[in-house]
Amino acid sequence: MSQTETKDRILDAAEGLFARQGYRGTSLRALTTEAGVNLASVHYHFGGKEALLKEVLLRRLGPLSKRRQANLKRLRGEPGAAAPCVRDVLRAFMAPTFVLCEGLPNEGAFSLLIGRILAEPEEPGRSYFLELVRPDLELFYACLKRAFPALPEPILLWRMHFCLGAMSHALSLRTAAVPPGIRELFPPAASAGAGGHLVSFLAAALEAP
Amino acid sequence: MSQTETKDRILDAAEGLFARQGYRGTSLRALTTEAGVNLASVHYHFGGKEALLKEVLLRRLGPLSKRRQANLKRLRGEPGAAAPCVRDVLRAFMAPTFVLCEGLPNEGAFSLLIGRILAEPEEPGRSYFLELVRPDLELFYACLKRAFPALPEPILLWRMHFCLGAMSHALSLRTAAVPPGIRELFPPAASAGAGGHLVSFLAAALEAP
DNA sequence: GTCTATAGATAGATAGAC
DNA sequence: GTCTATCTATCTATAGAC
Numbered sequence: 001m002s003q004t005e006t007k008d009r010i011l012d013a014a015e016g017l018f019a020r021q022g023y024r025g026t027s028l029r030a031l032t033t034e035a036g037v038n039l040a041s042v043h044y045h046f047g048g049k050e051a052l053l054k055e056v057l058l059r060r061l062g063p064l065s066k067r068r069q070a071n072l073k074r075l076r077g078e079p080g081a082a083a084p085c086v087r088d089v090l091r092a093f094m095a096p097t098f099v100l101c102e103g104l105p106n107e108g109a110f111s112l113l114i115g116r117i118l119a120e121p122e123e124p125g126r127s128y129f130l131e132l133v134r135p136d137l138e139l140f141y142a143c144l145k146r147a148f149p150a151l152p153e154p155i156l157l158w159r160m161h162f163c164l165g166a167m168s169h170a171l172s173l174r175t176a177a178v179p180p181g182i183r184e185l186f187p188p189a190a191s192a193g194a195g196g197h198l199v200s201f202l203a204a205a206l207e208a209p
Numbered sequence: 210m211s212q213t214e215t216k217d218r219i220l221d222a223a224e225g226l227f228a229r230q231g232y233r234g235t236s237l238r239a240l241t242t243e244a245g246v247n248l249a250s251v252h253y254h255f256g257g258k259e260a261l262l263k264e265v266l267l268r269r270l271g272p273l274s275k276r277r278q279a280n281l282k283r284l285r286g287e288p289g290a291a292a293p294c295v296r297d298v299l300r301a302f303m304a305p306t307f308v309l310c311e312g313l314p315n316e317g318a319f320s321l322l323i324g325r326i327l328a329e330p331e332e333p334g335r336s337y338f339l340e341l342v343r344p345d346l347e348l349f350y351a352c353l354k355r356a357f358p359a360l361p362e363p364i365l366l367w368r369m370h371f372c373l374g375a376m377s378h379a380l381s382l383r384t385a386a387v388p389p390g391i392r393e394l395f396p397p398a399a400s401a402g403a404g405g406h407l408v409s410f411l412a413a414a415l416e417a418p
Numbered sequence: 419g420t421c422t423a424t425a426g427a428t429a430g431a432t433a434g435a436c
Numbered sequence: 437g438t439c440t441a442t443c444t445a446t447c448t449a450t451a452g453a454c
Contacts (some may be wrong), residue, residue, distance in 0.1 A: 020330060022231070022331075024234050119324045158403065158410070161378055162379060165376070165379065166371040168378065169374025170370070170374065194367065197367045204413050204418075205410045208413030208414075
């Protein structure tokens with residue numbers, strides 16, 4: 001087996017297991033068994049469990065952040081330009097996420113993992129995650145500020161946070177790992193087109209008086 | 210030390226530690242040390258770690274659900290009555306949560322714990338949590354349905370889910386356990402009045418075309 | 419009821435043969 | 437690079453003295 005193939009198999013298994021069972025709930029033994037590699041190969045290729053988690057995050061968030069940065073910087077435009085449209089700002093931030101998670105083989109595992117990290121304040125990997133997404137959040141806020149120059153800052157910050165919360169839950173709901181009990185509350189028809197519904201919903205909310 | 214005092218000390222410590230470090234990340238040793246009780250007393254009083262988690266949830270969710278049920282049933286009213294106002298429906302569901310979490314001594318620990326459980330599909334305690342809140346969610350949906358009789362069902366379900374996501378994040382943000390990196394994005398002024406901002410935000414969103 | 423001591427299982431990490 | 441074997445630490449749970 002080639003080096004990169006082994007690394008990829010470990011990364012894929014880790015993404016799925018960390019998402020479903022959590023970082024602490026996943027043993028390296030279970031992980032390497034699922035990946036079909038040897039127990040010691042995690043330490044050989046990544047250096048340890050925590051370093052593996054970082055690699056799992058970087059593999060997806062690197063390209064994702066690049067796309068978001070490009071979208072948002074275009075919208076922010078020059079200092080004197082016209083204010084961007086709300087829906088465009090929302091789409092610029094959120095569309096890359098939905099597109100990325102839709103295109104992955106292990107449907108929704110990564111978005112579930114992100115949802116967990118957002119909800120777990122002291123979990124390893126959290127600070128690394130924030131480091132990676134912080135520039136995106138700051139650009140997102142800058143664009144919202146331009147779209148709503150009259151809104152008081154604390155209110156705009158709250159609203160931005162509500163948007164992130166709604167997005168996070170929409171992403172979790174798309175996954176195959178939606179647990180029994182919630183899944184039955186939502187008919188299958190509701191599992192498609194999440195991104196579009198979300199943008200309409202949040203655009204109306206942001207324009208509240 | 211009296212029986213109930215020992216049990217309460219264990220429950221308080223468990224609520225805080227499960228919220229910050231997670232169920233798996235909290236050892237009974239750390240828990241009993243923080244509570245100032247003996248290691249074996251968890252098994253004596255509760256029967257084990259998982260049974261303790263259930264008690265932690267029931268202690269808060271029992272009274273909370275009772276209040277929500279009363280609020281929502283009043284709003285749902287009789288079959289022929291007028292449709293309820295959106296803001297009233299949102300308040301009926303959400304206000305008890307914010308009020309409860311505001312009044313607790315260990316500020317925000319419980320809401321953080323709920324946020325975790327929502328994000329962790331296979332964690333123990335999740336199915337028990339759903340069992341406890343399911344009646345509330347069904348009543349919430351019934352009230353929304355009455356307030357928006359013309360909205361297609363899948364769209365209303367999505368919107369309800371977005372509401373829950375935004376609420377969950379608003380609750381996490383209120384807590385003292387908001388991690389560094391996010392906290393600095395939100396000035397202290399934004400930490401008060403979350404419930405009110407949220408209702409305005411979501412009312413506008415639900416009324417989107 | 420509270421405590422000590424310990425059983426029994428499992429974790430991450432690593433040394434060394436091949 | 438891959439594998440086996442093993443070290444050391446830590447976990448939940450419980451038996452039994454007081």
